[in-house]
Amino acid sequence: MRAIFPIVDSQRPVIKHQPFSVPVGQLLLQAQSLSCIRQDRVLFEQLSLQVHAGELLQVAGKNGAGKSSLLRLLAGLATPDEGQLLYCRQPVADVATDYAANLCYIGHHSGIHEQLTALENLAFWRAAAELPQADDLALLATLGLAGLEDIPCRMLSAGQQRRVSLARLWFSRSQLWILDEPFTALDQSAIAMLQQFFLQHLTCGGAIILTTHQPLSMVYDGLNTLELAYRW
Numbered sequence: 001m002r003a004i005f006p007i008v009d010s011q012r013p014v015i016k017h018q019p020f021s022v023p024v025g026q027l028l029l030q031a032q033s034l035s036c037i038r039q040d041r042v043l044f045e046q047l048s049l050q051v052h053a054g055e056l057l058q059v060a061g062k063n064g065a066g067k068s069s070l071l072r073l074l075a076g077l078a079t080p081d082e083g084q085l086l087y088c089r090q091p092v093a094d095v096a097t098d099y100a101a102n103l104c105y106i107g108h109h110s111g112i113h114e115q116l117t118a119l120e121n122l123a124f125w126r127a128a129a130e131l132p133q134a135d136d137l138a139l140l141a142t143l144g145l146a147g148l149e150d151i152p153c154r155m156l157s158a159g160q161q162r163r164v165s166l167a168r169l170w171f172s173r174s175q176l177w178i179l180d181e182p183f184t185a186l187d188q189s190a191i192a193m194l195q196q197f198f199l200q201h202l203t204c205g206g207a208i209i210l211t212t213h214q215p216l217s218m219v220y221d222g223l224n225t226l227e228l229a230y231r232w
């Protein structure tokens with residue numbers, strides 16, 4: 001079988017170069033006047049934002065400000081109390097299938113099956129996404145999981161489980177990645193590798209929306225920040 005992601009160097013994983021559906025610089029996602037109320041508290045209102053192909057938007061703010069809530073709205077996993085979401089200038093509800101196909105969301109929870117091994121989890125995700133077989137052992141080695149491929153994920157550390165979870169990005173064909181705290185539990189070398197991988201995705205025309213309490217060390221022109229104020 002041919003590997004669709006040629007992993008040539010454990011420190012420098014190579015992303016598959018592919019034309020995404022939306023060209024670099026064009027509008028991918030647009031939120032218009034979003035409001036979100038949780039437990040009678042208005043987390044945010046009249047919130048508008050735009051994400052273009054090739055851009056990274058970092059959503060920042062204190063604990064409880066509403067970052068995860070916003071990401072869930074943007075991923076279509078929750079409905080805003082007001083406002084609307086447009087994908088390629090069309091209401092997401094009208095293009096839900098296209099949007100879902102072009103979106104990779106990784107939330108707080110790892111999404112891995114703890115009883116399955118890392119290899120089995122990768123096989124499961126591949127099958128779910130109807131992706132061809134590839135060199136998953138090489139991918140897991142890239143992610144620092146060599147030698148840990150065949151033990152149930154519940155026996156891995158939090159950071160190792162996070163690495164397995166993030167493996168989805170390596171074979172994602174989605175242009176837009178929405179990532180809630182992707183660096184949680186990762187050590188410094190894994191954070192650096194992940195940011196390098198983000199850069200590859202962005203320079204290929206991908207887009208990323210993420211939250212993190214850590215400052216990003218990557219240098220990139222298309223990096224924007226949205227600070228969510230904590231509202232009582």
Ligand SMILES: Nc1ncnc2c1ncn2[C@@H]1O[C@H](COP(=O)(O)OP(=O)(O)OP(=O)(O)O)[C@@H](O)[C@H]1O
Pocket residue numbers: 038039043061062063064065066067068069070
């Ligand atoms: N499904 C829900 N039902 C009720 N309240 C919720 C729900 N989801 C979130 N909240 C509340 O909304 C507020 C914002 O939560 P959210 O997880 O969006 O914050 P956050 O900015 O991501 O925080 P953190 O930095 O701690 O991850 C919190 O006070 C939380 O209790």
